[in-house]
Amino acid sequence: MKLTTAKSRGMALISQGYYILAEYHMVQEQLKNIYAIPSFTSGLRWFGVVFVHSGIYAGSVFRFSILLPENFPDDTALPTVVFTMPVLHPHICPQTKVLDLTPGFKKWLKDQHHIWHLLRYIQAIFADPEDILIEGPHLDGVLNMEALNMLTDNRIEYLRLAQEQAISSRRHMYDRPETDDPHYIVMEPYREDRHRKFMDELKSASWWEATCMGGSMPAEYLGQIDSPRQLDDEEVSQRVKHINE
Numbered sequence: 001m002k003l004t005t006a007k008s009r010g011m012a013l014i015s016q017g018y019y020i021l022a023e024y025h026m027v028q029e030q031l032k033n034i035y036a037i038p039s040f041t042s043g044l045r046w047f048g049v050v051f052v053h054s055g056i057y058a059g060s061v062f063r064f065s066i067l068l069p070e071n072f073p074d075d076t077a078l079p080t081v082v083f084t085m086p087v088l089h090p091h092i093c094p095q096t097k098v099l100d101l102t103p104g105f106k107k108w109l110k111d112q113h114h115i116w117h118l119l120r121y122i123q124a125i126f127a128d129p130e131d132i133l134i135e136g137p138h139l140d141g142v143l144n145m146e147a148l149n150m151l152t153d154n155r156i157e158y159l160r161l162a163q164e165q166a167i168s169s170r171r172h173m174y175d176r177p178e179t180d181d182p183h184y185i186v187m188e189p190y191r192e193d194r195h196r197k198f199m200d201e202l203k204s205a206s207w208w209e210a211t212c213m214g215g216s217m218p219a220e221y222l223g224q225i226d227s228p229r230q231l232d233d234e235e236v237s238q239r240v241k242h243i244n245e
Helices: 002-030 115-127 129-135 145-153 155-171 192-202 205-211 218-224 233-244
Strands: 034-038 045-051 061-067 080-083
Touching: 002 034, 002 115, 034 115, 045 115, 061 115, 061 155, 115 129, 145 155
Parallel strands: none
Antiparallel strands: 034 045, 045 061, 061 080
16 A cells, blocks of 8 residues: 555656646746746746836846645645745735735636746736736735835835835846755856857757757756756847747
8 A cells, every 4th residue: 555655646746747847848938038947956946037127117137936836736726926035016025025826816727827827927917016906806905005005196106116126136136046956047247258159059040959848758858957047138138039030
């Protein structure tokens, strides 16, 4: 019986691993200006960063983590999104830095929801925070009531603080990683002597052919993402431009 239980658990973990790799592949295909990757040590923890280019939060670079339930994707419990720095927003708790997902998701449905939906929701709250509030059915349940009141009653002050926050976020975008996980998204200031060769490789069709998932087994594909991502905003823009050409 113990052997059967252990084998079943092992098969479940393998199945979960395949599912998470598929989720990561969809994230790469569906979105731009927001990036997320599973941790090397656990597929249930993801590292992410979002670049905001327009609206109230224009110029902001926010890091965040996604924590998936242990039985993902079968668990209907919502993932947890935690930002690295405090973020002024009605749907982000100023103490815990946790994002409220309930305006976009009531519960997690395996057949309907994917990680890229979660990332698109993160983009939406920064693109138009007021629209998210209008769609939310329970305004009295927002996580940061002070931010809500400021947004509705003193928009000029809200804009000022949001831009101060954007400047602060850019100052910290090159901070040393808080973890030694090799999948943590690392950004470096662009340096011609270090990054020109890398930029040229990104423009090469052979580089994309060599690094695409194709028919690789999960273990082989994990090897392809087993290194830090050293991308700053300019490099990310170049990569996105190349993908869209």
